[in-house]
Amino acid sequence: MDEVLLRTLTPTVIGILGRRGADFAAAEDAVQDALVEAVRVWPDDPPQDPKGWLVTVAWRKFLDATRADTSRQRREVRAEGEPMPGPGEVADDTLQLYFLCAHPSLTPASAVALTLRAVGGLTTRQIAQAYLVPEATMAQRISRAKRTVSGVRLNQPGDVATVLRVLYLVFNEGYSGDVDLAAEAIRLTRQLAAMINHEEVAGLLALMLLHHARRPARTGPGGRLVPLAEQDRSRWNTSMIAEGVDVLQTALARDRLGEFQAQAAIAALHADARTVEETDWVQIVEWYDELVRLTDSPVARLNRAVAVGEADGPRAGLAALAELDPALPRHAAAAAYLHERDGDPVTAARLYAEAARAAPNLPERDHLTRQAARLNAQLRS
Amino acid sequence: MAKYLLLKHYRGAPTPVNDVPMDQWTPEEISAHVQFMQDWAARLEGTGEFVDGQALSPEGTFVRYDGEGRPPVTDGPFAETKDLIAGWMVIDVETYERALELASELSAAPGAGGKPIHEWLEVRPFMTEPPTITE
Numbered sequence A: 001m002d003e004v005l006l007r008t009l010t011p012t013v014i015g016i017l018g019r020r021g022a023d024f025a026a027a028e029d030a031v032q033d034a035l036v037e038a039v040r041v042w043p044d045d046p047p048q049d050p051k052g053w054l055v056t057v058a059w060r061k062f063l064d065a066t067r068a069d070t071s072r073q074r075r076e077v078r079a080e081g082e083p084m085p086g087p088g089e090v091a092d093d094t095l096q097l098y099f100l101c102a103h104p105s106l107t108p109a110s111a112v113a114l115t116l117r118a119v120g121g122l123t124t125r126q127i128a129q130a131y132l133v134p135e136a137t138m139a140q141r142i143s144r145a146k147r148t149v150s151g152v153r154l155n156q157p158g159d160v161a162t163v164l165r166v167l168y169l170v171f172n173e174g175y176s177g178d179v180d181l182a183a184e185a186i187r188l189t190r191q192l193a194a195m196i197n198h199e200e201v202a203g204l205l206a207l208m209l210l211h212h213a214r215r216p217a218r219t220g221p222g223g224r225l226v227p228l229a230e231q232d233r234s235r236w237n238t239s240m241i242a243e244g245v246d247v248l249q250t251a252l253a254r255d256r257l258g259e260f261q262a263q264a265a266i267a268a269l270h271a272d273a274r275t276v277e278e279t280d281w282v283q284i285v286e287w288y289d290e291l292v293r294l295t296d297s298p299v300a301r302l303n304r305a306v307a308v309g310e311a312d313g314p315r316a317g318l319a320a321l322a323e324l325d326p327a328l329p330r331h332a333a334a335a336a337y338l339h340e341r342d343g344d345p346v347t348a349a350r351l352y353a354e355a356a357r358a359a360p361n362l363p364e365r366d367h368l369t370r371q372a373a374r375l376n377a378q379l380r381s
Numbered sequence B: 001m002a003k004y005l006l007l008k009h010y011r012g013a014p015t016p017v018n019d020v021p022m023d024q025w026t027p028e029e030i031s032a033h034v035q036f037m038q039d040w041a042a043r044l045e046g047t048g049e050f051v052d053g054q055a056l057s058p059e060g061t062f063v064r065y066d067g068e069g070r071p072p073v074t075d076g077p078f079a080e081t082k083d084l085i086a087g088w089m090v091i092d093v094e095t096y097e098r099a100l101e102l103a104s105e106l107s108a109a110p111g112a113g114g115k116p117i118h119e120w121l122e123v124r125p126f127m128t129e130p131p132t133i134t135e
Helices: A003-019 A024-041 A051-064 A069-079 A087-101 A108-119 A126-128 A133-148 A161-170 A182-194 A199-212 A238-252 A257-271 A281-295 A298-312 A314-322 A331-342 A345-358 A360-381 B027-046 B096-107
Strands: B004-010 B050-055 B062-064 B074-075 B084-093 B122-125
Touching: A003 A024, A003 A087, A003 A108, A003 A182, A024 A051, A024 A108, A024 A133, A051 B096, A087 A108, A087 A133, A087 A161, A087 A182, A108 A126, A108 A133, A108 A161, A108 A182, A126 A133, A126 A331, A133 B050, A161 A182, A161 A199, A161 B027, A182 A199, A199 A257, A238 A257, A238 A331, A257 A281, A257 A345, A281 A298, A298 A314, A298 A331, A314 A331, A331 A345, A331 A360, B027 B050, B027 B096, B084 B096, B096 B122
Parallel strands: none
Antiparallel strands: B004 B084, B004 B122, B050 B084, B062 B074
16 A cells, blocks of 8 residues: 555645535544545555545545534535546645644644644554654644634635744654654655745755755664764765755755755755765855854854864864853763864863763763763773 | 653652641542542643653562573662652653643642642653754
């Protein structure tokens, strides 16, 4: 069974039910039920026309769920005479779904869950597994989200930025369950980029592709973190990098810079270096300057300080770091790295150990602990 | 979202305000306490924030490896152990502040006299998955 096809059809079928008069919450429930049935039935009995099958079954589920008989009959009659929407209408419907599921009235986590279900076509169980919560909890999160947006009328385009924020979250904070959420985020962003000509949509797609391309090299045995400088660059996916660079260049040519384009540009410069020594740190610092200007984000400033350390030497990096709040996440790790490069392994070892204690995840903590251990072993010998 | 462990201690937490041992409560007070915990968990499931809740028996055993081919060595329970976990709730919430808010609600569970125990709960963040984008 082609699960991706099934997922791709989800927003289309929700759109068709919507055009037949179903409200979003009911249409989405009906399509989810139809998806679950498709997963059950299709492997043994694949339909000739998957979309037609889904529409028929989802519509039946919808009718079963709505009790008002008179309106039901009216709907039934109307639906039968109705032609399937054309490609333009399908794209419009799908785009509206992106906006609705990322509506600003939703919390980020609710928007993520709703997007994955209604736009991504994942089942509640899959989403729950991906985010390591019970299915009942995820079901509630989704139904609350649907209640929150139930009054929203989408007769004008929503805010692209909120959609991008949700897709970025799916990509960046995705857990590794059965579903590859990073790949799913790319699929959804690619689909969005095909429907809407927007430089930051392209910027985010490029950013995702450029990072995803490095994924095979980013972890070693047992999930061990391999830092960029030590990655085996022959394991980077060159065709994905080429696509990312291509998408980015087209976006940058529009001359409307945004944070995702700037981040993608930094990723592209890393991807462009065949060895770590060939990295163009001066240009990377320039892009961090842009990123800081666009976002004023402390995380961008921290990463900029590290890049300054590479471009102008560790002293310059430490000076840039000194201007930042030491309580920032990964501040100690950055300082440790720069102190080691500055020839001060004692301070570096102490800071690596401190950074390890504050690390928010295990691979990072293990990596930082190993750095501290490496320096301490050096200092003993 | 971030996951937090809310830890209840039999021993090892600072003394609660309403510090009467459970076996001194009336049966109705115990029922009210249990009901409160169940309602709290059910409500969190409804808000999409509940992950897990478990209670532990106070009696535990310490175990350690004793070399290849040898049976595990056991010891305890130790009366002098300072920290004794009674159970936990795991929540998945948007912010740290929300985790504190929920822990505080849980700490208001009724005890003796039907009054809140004001028990101290320990809030511990889970380690996450590493983010994809770091530089």
